[in-house]
Amino acid sequence: MTLVGRTSILNTLETALADCVAGESRTVLVEGAAGCGKSALLDVIAERAAAAGGLVLSADAVPDERDVPLGVLRQLVNSGPELTQPRTTADGGRAASRTEGMQAFCAQLRELAEDTPVLVCVDDVQHADRESLRYLRYVARHARTARVLMVLSVSPYDGVLDPAFATELMRTAAFRRLRVGLLPQDEVAEVVRAHGRPELLDSAHALSGGNPLLLRALLAEYEYESGYETGYESAHGYESGHGYGSGGAPLPGGPLPGGPFAQAVATCLDRSGPGATALARAAAVLGEEAARAGLAELLGTGVPAAARTLAALGAAGIVDGARFRHEATRAAVLDAIEPEPRRELHRRAALLLRRAGRPATAVAGHLLASARDGRLDAPGALEVEILCDAAEDLLAGDDAQGAVRLFELAHEACADEQQRHALQIRLAGITWRFNPAAAERQLSGPLEALRAGRLAAEQRKPLAHLLQFQGRWPEAADLLDPGTDGSDTGATPVDAAIDAGGAAGERLLQSARLSDITLAPIAQALRSLVYSDHPERAVPWSRKLLDEADRAKAPGWSAVLATLHAEALLRLGDLRGAHGYATRAVQILPEKNGSILRYAPTAILVRASSAMGRYTDASRHTDQPVPQRLLTTLHGLGYLRARGLHQLAGNHPQAALADFMEVGRLMESWGVDRPAYLPWRTDAADALLRLGRTQEAERLVLQQLALPDARRPWVRGISLRGRALCTTTAKQRIALLTQATDELHRSGDRLETARAMADLGQALQADGGSLSKGNSMVRTAWNLAQECGAASLCREILPDAPLSGPGRGREPLAPDEEPKKSETRLSSSEQRVATLAAQGLTNREISAKLYLTVSTVEQHLTRVYRKLQISCRGDLPMDLALGTLQSVKQ
Structure with a gap:
């Protein structure tokens, strides 16, 4: 049997054995921390002594028998032949004195040694009873000329060896002290290779700390996990550590709780002296915060005692300073603590670290x-x-x-x-x-x-601001007290969003970082862009912020920002995009039916679905009972308006009117009556016109035109369109619709622009002298509505037209006849002329508007027709009516 890394120690023991065989008495004390292989060394020398024909007497001292008089000596006597059992002074009235007993035992050993060398092995001698130590000390002093080798192992940290015994041993010339330490990395690697586990080469030393017992347990646990037997030669005494953390992860889930590794750790702690287990548990609980002073305070012990125990654990490869060498060892210690003691340790650790000023x-x-x-x-x-x-x-x-x-x-x-x-x-x-x-x-x-x-x-x-962000404005309004705080002016969130202006919103978005605190002002800034004269600016910002929320794995944020992105797209007339992002907002909410917030994207879904002609989908969202608390939020206003628009599209004007009027009543009572936010008056006017109540409709439209928001292109555009529909004079209707088209075109709302253009085209058609212009305008409106995905409006404009388009059909050019891409782009001058022509203006009107001669206008149009492969202005595509800088061939 051989031991890795113990060659010099074994040589010393063999020399002592040889001296004993030659007739010299020897005493060897083997010192080492728990798990370092002291017992294995005693086993090896005992085997070699027996092989040399010697007599081996052995005993294992244990803490529980420390108070049993002569308990260790009795083990020695029982392990050999023809030895008389020792007696204590308590064995009877005429019992031999202690000295006589020691003399008799020593004489028996000397007599045995005449025939064969005698090896006396006592493991963990620090736990031996005082009487037995006296006998061993006597033998060490009085058997010098006998062939007696006494090998004792001791852990300097596990209990206290009798000072008199240790001193007496050192006084003898035949005494040797050997220290057994941790294995270095190269010797650990040698053990791993010997066991055929090269995959553990990078991790075994880090896991075991060089402790042979822990290394052995590591190998045993690894083979257990791999389905192999776990028996190993005891001479190698190696144990393992946790299969994760620094140094690699040999086991998929790490050593098992209560497995070989955990048991070996517990053994090392138990044999590292009084308080070692308690200190290790305290260090495991403190983790990175463990320190000697802190551990001592946590345990209620002195600093010197804690330092001694840490030294024992360090010598055993368990800790390095006050920290565990490997997370696996710490985990094994933590797993062994019962829940109640662990909770108490954590509580005391928290108060300790707070007093120490830790984070x-x-x-x-x-x-x-x-x-x-x-x-x-x-x-x-x-x-x-x-x-x-x-x-x-x-x-x-x-x-x-x-x-x-x-x-x-x-x-x-x-x-x-x-x-x-x-x-x-x-x-x-x-x-x-x-x-x-x-x-x-x-x-x-x-x-x-x-x-x-x-x-x-x-x-x-703070409560008011949070309620306001959640759309619960009536509740928030009751909490805000203008005049007590200079930051509160009494402005509603609707006023703040509309009056802030797009520029102010963009400045905030450029500087703010998405967080719990900034989410509300960021959402407000996005709304200010949506309600501004340039709502298209909200789209890239809302998309960017939505991506940021997704990266943060914050579904609540994502729902808010996806809703705002959908609202911006809807404001521009992008029905498909609005529908997609609103659907996404609803789907990512953790509780689909628990939050009032879901009604905000649901309202967008209803409006987009209705405009796209998907009435069944819209009805699925509106045919459900509305919670009463919804009608106390701004989200409820949007939902009621969406439901009303859906009912209007389904030809239920009376029901639609009821929803629109309720929206108006709530907005007025809450002080948020802003048509730039929700134009309930023109919505109600549309319903009233369907019911033939023109005067009431006109009154509502005129009220909206008289409000300050009517200066905004979008509000003015939809209001002028409503005013035009209320008038019976053809000339006035055309003039009003022309203004409405221009205003809505400026606002960026393509869907409302298409609606106004369709009304204008039909008004021109009704005017006998403008039939051609009216037809062109209707076609342009139809194309624009189709581009928006507004199938419902397309059917209103041209009920019999296929959704593929009402433009005149043309045979495609052969590949070699197609103009180059660079030749299909319109110049800026051609673009301006074509745009006005697509809106139905005559050459003379275009001439006057652009300050060009009629001849120049005609030349521009000729080049436009050639580049776009069309034959007349009636075929001009809707892109030009929007004033974009693209051509159809891009």
């Missing part, structure tokens, strides 16, 4: 671990403070999920009512990124306190 996140982690079923045992204000500080730190590091857990625990632990409300409001703001429905529910406590008059004044404003 709040490190402290709060221990409080989380000490919680039972999401609650702390007997928490105080300090624990709440720690949790809140740590939660804010996690938020700063983009760990919102962790922050929510800490805030929830702080809320449960908080005894102060006002602080609990503040925590609920903060939680609602963070939870929104994951679950808007849960965020809405979290405000129930503060709202109840508000109604009962128990909410602190300083919490009213």
